[in-house]
Structures are given as C-alpha cells and as structure tokens.
Amino acid sequence: MSTAPWAEQKxxxxxxxxxxxxxxxxxxxxxxxxxxxxAHPGPTFGIVTNTHGDEFLPTIAIREFVSGLDTASLKGRxxxxxxxxxxxxxxxxxxxxxxxxxxxxxxxxxxNARGNTTQMIAAAITENVLNHVDALIDFHSxxxxxxxxxxxxxxxxxxxxxxxxxxxxxxxxxxxxVHQNEFAGAASHYLNGRGVPAVNPEVGGSYLGPVTTRYYxxxxxxxxxxxxxHLGMLEGAxxxxxxxxxxxxxxxxxxxKHSGYLVSHYEQAEELGQLxxxxxxxxxxxxxxxxxxxxxxxxxxxxxxxxxxxxxxxxGGTQAFALAEAARSTWLE
Numbered sequence: 573m574s575t576a577p578w579a580e581q582k583x584x585x586x587x588x589x590x591x592x593x594x595x596x597x598x599x600x601x602x603x604x605x606x607x608x609x610x611a612h613p614g615p616t617f618g619i620v621t622n623t624h625g626d627e628f629l630p631t632i633a634i635r636e637f638v639s640g641l642d643t644a645s646l647k648g649r650x651x652x653x654x655x656x657x658x659x660x661x662x663x664x665x666x667x668x669x670x671x672x673x674x675x676x677x678x679x680x681x682x683x684n685a686r687g688n689t690t691q692m693i694a695a696a697i698t699e700n701v702l703n704h705v706d707a708l709i710d711f712h713s714x715x716x717x718x719x720x721x722x723x724x725x726x727x728x729x730x731x732x733x734x735x736x737x738x739x740x741x742x743x744x745x746x747x748x749x750v751h752q753n754e755f756a757g758a759a760s761h762y763l764n765g766r767g768v769p770a771v772n773p774e775v776g777g778s779y780l781g782p783v784t785t786r787y788y789x790x791x792x793x794x795x796x797x798x799x800x801x802h803l804g805m806l807e808g809a810x811x812x813x814x815x816x817x818x819x820x821x822x823x824x825x826x827x828x829k830h831s832g833y834l835v836s837h838y839e840q841a842e843e844l845g846q847l848x849x850x851x852x853x854x855x856x857x858x859x860x861x862x863x864x865x866x867x868x869x870x871x872x873x874x875x876x877x878x879x880x881x882x883x884x885x886x887x888g889g890t891q892a893f894a895l896a897e898a899a900r901s902t903w904l905e
Contacts, residue, residue, distance in 0.1 A: 576704040578607045578651070583643050585609075592696045593689060601659065601689070603696055606652040608638055614648025614805050618705035618770075619796075620697065620759055621653070623677045624667075625660025626715030629776045629785065633792035634711070640793075648805045651701055657693060666715060668693070678710075679757035694759075702763055707741060707803060708770040710759045713788075714777025717890075718882030720784070720841050722791060723749035725772040727764045728819065737769040743904065744802035745773055745795035746811040748845045749878045749896065750904065752819040776841075780882075787841050815904045816845065816876050822900035824875065826893040830866040831885075832857040834892055838880040847898060850874050854893045857886070874898040 578586060586609070589602035621630040631654040638652065655661050657677045659668050667675040673688035674680050680687075682702070683694025702708065714721060724742035726735070742750050753772075755761050760770035773795065776788030794811075802810030828834065836855045838846075848854070850873045857866045875895030886892060 576700060578605070579704065581607055581609045581649075583609050583611045585643070590696050590700050592692050601693075603656065603658065603693060604654055605700065606638065606650075606654065608641060608643060608646070608650040608652070610646025610648055610805070611644050612647040614646075615706035615803050616649045616651060616704060617800065617803060617805060618701055618708035619650065619652045619711060620656050620701070620708065621711035622655040622661050623657055623710065623712065623759070624715060625657055625662070626664050626666060626778055627713045628661070629713045629778060629780075629788060630711040630773075630792060631655065633789045634796070636789065637793045637796045645807065646805060648803070651705060653697060653701060656697060657690075659689065664716070678755070681757055681759050681762040697759070698762065702759060705763070705768065707768065708760065708763055709741075709745075709799065710770065710772045712772055712774045714774075716778050717886070718780060718884060719777035720780070720839070720844060720880045720882070721777070721878065722747045722775050722788070722841070722844055723751050723773075723878055725751045725753035725755065725774060727761060727771075728752050728754050730764050734764060734767060734769065738764070738771055741769050741799060741802060742771045743812045743815060744798045744810045745771075746798045746813055747773065747775065747791070747795065748815060749876070750815050750817045751823070751878075752817070754820065784841050812904070816878075816896060816901050817904050818876075818896035818901040822897040824872055824895050824897060825879075825891050826854060826869050826872070826895070827889050827891055828857045828867060828869060828886060829888055830857050830859070831888045832859050832866050834881060834883055834886045836881055836883045836892070838877060838893070839882050844877055844880065846877050848875055848877050848895060854880075855883075860885070869893060871895060876901060
C-alpha cells in the first residue's frame with residue numbers, strides 16, 4: 573500500500589481538494605477531502621458519500637459527527653469524501669451530466685484516469701482514499717421523492733472470513749435491517765476485492781421535513797459512533813442490536829404500473845420494520861387527470877417493511893415500497 577499525501581498529518585483536522593480534470597466552464601473539477609487524525613495510533617476509516625448527487629442528507633450528519641469528535645481520544649484516522657460526485661450534486665441528479673460512457677459513479681470503481689469524467693472521479697478517489705483505508709462505508713440515502721429507509725448493505729460475493737467482517741461492521745451501525753446485497757462496480761465492491769471490509773448504509777432521504785430529518789440524522793451519527801467503537805477507534809462497546817437480516821431472494825419491491833399520485837399509507841420512519849401481512853394495502857395510485865384510482869399496491873406476502881415513500885407524484889415503475897419476506901428473513905440477536 574503506497575503512502576497517501578495526507579498520511580503524515582498530525583493530530584487534528586485537515587481539508588484539501590483532489591483535482592480531477594478541467595471543465596469547459598474554465599473551472600477545475602475537484603473532490604473535497606477531510607482528514608481527522610487522532611492522538612493515538614489506530615486504523616484508517618474511510619467515508620464516501622454523495623456518490624449520487626441528490627443523496628445529500630448523510631454528509632450533513634457526517635459533518636455534525638466529525639465536528640463533535642475529540643481527536644485527543646480518537647485512535648487512528650477518518651478520511652471523508654463528503655461530495656464524491658460534485659457534478660451530479662450541482663445538478664441535483666443521480667448521474668454525472670456528461671455525454672458519453674457510464675455516468676453512475678456507483679458502478680465504475682476503481683475508475684480510469686483516462687476514461688470519461690465519471691471514471692476519472694472514481695480513479696481519483698481510488699488513488700487518494702480507497703487504496704489507503706482499513707475499512708470503509710459508502711454512504712447512501714434516498715434522493716428526491718421522500719424515501720424512508722434505514723439499512724446497511726453488504727456484499728454477498730466474498731469469502732467467509734471477509735463476509736463475517738462485513739457483517740460485523742454492518743451490524744455495528746445499528747440500523748434495523750442488514751441486507752446481503754450485490755453492488756458490482758461500487759467502491760465497497762472494489763475494496764472487498766482487496767480484502768478490505770466495506771459496507772453501504774442506506775438511510776433517510778431528501779426533503780423529509782424537520783422531524784424525520786432529525787430522526788435520521790441522529791441515527792446516522794449514532795451509527796458512525798457505533799462503527800468507530802467496533803473498530804476500536806473510540807472507547808466503548810460496539811453496537812449489535814436486534815436486527816432483521818435478509819438477502820436478495822427475500823427482497824420484493826412494489827412498483828406501480830401506472831404514473832400518478834401515490835397515496836402512501838406508511839409515511840413515518842418508525843413504521844419501518846413492521847411486519848406487514850400479505851394482502852395489506854400499502855397505498856394507491858390516483859390519476860391526477862381523471863381522479864380515478866388507477867391501482868392499489870398491496871403486500872405480496874407477510875414481510876417486514878424496509879422502504880416506503882411519502883405521498884406524491886410518481887412515475888410508472890418507481891419503487892414505492894419494499895418488503896423483506898418474513899419466511900426468508902432472520903432475526904440477528
């Protein structure tokens with residue numbers, strides 16, 4: 573492992589920018605980097621967020637968490653990329669606004685320094701961050717549309733030893749759900765290929781209102797603290813609360829066939845984790861032109877609600893709700 577330019581930083585906080593390329597408006601595209609170094613030796617923990625430009629809630633929680641850290645008691649170092657894709661963020665969109673190639677930063681790691689802009693961003697983050705960490709979280713949330721969720725995804729395609737480390741790191745976050753998922757091309761997938769534990773929290777969404785935003789912000793701060801305790805970077809025991817574990821076979825997304833106004837029957841963050849009986853109506857889609865009910869969305873089986881959307885306009889095929897099938901899920905104690 574080569575030495576990162578920030579590796580010699582002493583106790584305290586450091587901020588810099590990683591240059592990526594020049595843009596047609598004359599500006600330099602760069603990726604921001606925060607480094608928080610503790611007074612004591614320990615692991616290097618990486619945090620990447622705003623991979624998708626409309627998923628901004630985690631970086632605000634990370635800011636509050638990092639500013640409250642006491643570096644005198646911190647063991648090791650945090651390396652934080654608060655806005656992984658500045659171009660997508662500037663356009664409040666999921667993808668990089670460029671003409672050619674794959675434009676989802678979540679799918680192109682480790683990137684290519686001579687590829688398209690999205691690949692160049694990934695290559696810069698890989699060279700300056702990913703190749704220098706002992707563990708990482710690739711932090712996501714819901715974008716526009718009022719999405720409610722709180723889980724941690726970890727990679728299914730690893731050996732047993734690394735899978736156990738990933739699961740332990742995921743559990744330390746303390747979310748009500750742990751999801752055995754796949755994410756080829758993601759930062760976590762790249763690191764898992766190098767034998768480094770890395771997982772993906774999915775928490776909250778954009779424009780959820782003050783109560784739910786505070787709820788998820790507190791959950792994320794507590795989750796980060798739990799992970800650092802698990803890694804031995806902070807004093808105190810790590811968290812492994814009672815959680816629901818499910819895999820891709822247990823997952824079912826409920827998507828409307830028609831576009832219209834979704835009337836959601838589950839709009840409170842605290843309702844996630846409820847056992848929903850098969851046949852229960854989750855919501856309905858109303859035609860905003862004729863005012864007719866176009867369809868009702870129902871639970872296909874007994875399952876735990878792990879994703880729900882606020883009422884609002886949706887397009888056909890939009891993820892509205894998601895359940896973990898009860899018969900295929902397990903409780904982790």
